[in-house]
């Protein structure tokens with residue numbers, strides 16, 4: 534039977550965990566010195582290893598031959614654990630057990646001594662889903678836990694956990710993994726599994742995984758099936774990832790900056806037809822605007838955000854767009870990203886956003902108008918505070934019209 538890569542390569546020991554070095558170090562040292570307390574919280578976005586770390590810690594606590602903080606993975610307890618049957622470790626999904634009665638059951642159970650290990654361990658996943666009364670019930674136990682009980686909580690939304698609970702746990706914020714690290718991990722797995730996927734394709738997969746090793750491995754599983762004659766077609770991979778060829782989105786950006794509405798919309802629809810999602814196009818555009826801004830400010834763009842060939846082409850675009858226009862485009866994209874998440878027709882929404890972008894880049898910058906006017910007729914200028922109060926980034930037609938009337942001599946950059 535085929536075992537998915539995400540299952541097969543699920544870390545069994547602390548040293549297997551990718552990208553959480555400092556947390557792993559604290560946990561291993563804490564185990565050696567017995568300084569971890571009895572309630573721990575792992576916070577972080579999905580797929581970064583919260584539950585995995587909680588499980589390894591539980592396994593290490595129960596292990597009979599722990600070495601330097603690592604579970605041995607061979608003793609009776611570890612073997613039972615691997616089979617999913619460690620009787621003293623209970624996993625509770627708070628998403629489906631939110632009520633006070635569910636928590637009371639946990640508390641009741643924590644009073645009984647462990648059966649075969651030194652500790653009785655409760656792993657509570659999605660802890661933030663517990664109800665208010667459930668948290669209250671848990672609080673007392675967290676204040677004075679039985680000596681043999683340990684509570685390991687995992688959450689994607691730590692801000693939803695009451696402060697009273699947070700103040701009684703040892704909290705670890707797991708970091709989202711950067712694409713480079715994920716790509717390295719994928720590469721080592723491909724070597725072991727003899728999957729011939731080139732580094733560039735792995736980088737694309739790692740990028741799409743949004744910091745989650747689990748998602749990356751699941752995508753790798755799919756991609757492995759696209760391999761033919763020891764290679765993978767980039768087009769196939771991009772389709773699978775719902776990504777578009779980078780250069781296609783770059784073309785879209787160029788058309789936007791050139792204020793070519795028809796061309797931009799045509800290009801956008803073409804990219805959409807290539808099975809790329811609006812969210813993906815938007816994200817790529819945001820990356821490009823970010824890079825353009827960096828380039829304009831002579832700041833080195835972040836690695837991994839685009840390949841060198843894209844950065845070089847963006848460099849050529851630097852002169853065609855002003856810094857204020859870039860800032861306006863950025864704001865429209867950020868707002869668009871919010872809208873896309875709530876709207877139903879993301880494709881139409883993004884199309885409207887693109888039109889707004891062209892419109893926004895066509896507008897003159899109000900600051901320039903004010904500045905130019907100040908030079909020409911000082912008596913007509915707004916004071917510095919008045920100018921600052923103007924909603925410059927959301928300059929409307931009527932406001933612009935007013936500005937034009939006030940300052941007929943102002944030069945308007947078209």
Ligand SMILES: [Zn+2]
Pocket residue numbers: 595596597598599604605606607608609610611612
């Ligand atoms: Zn063991």
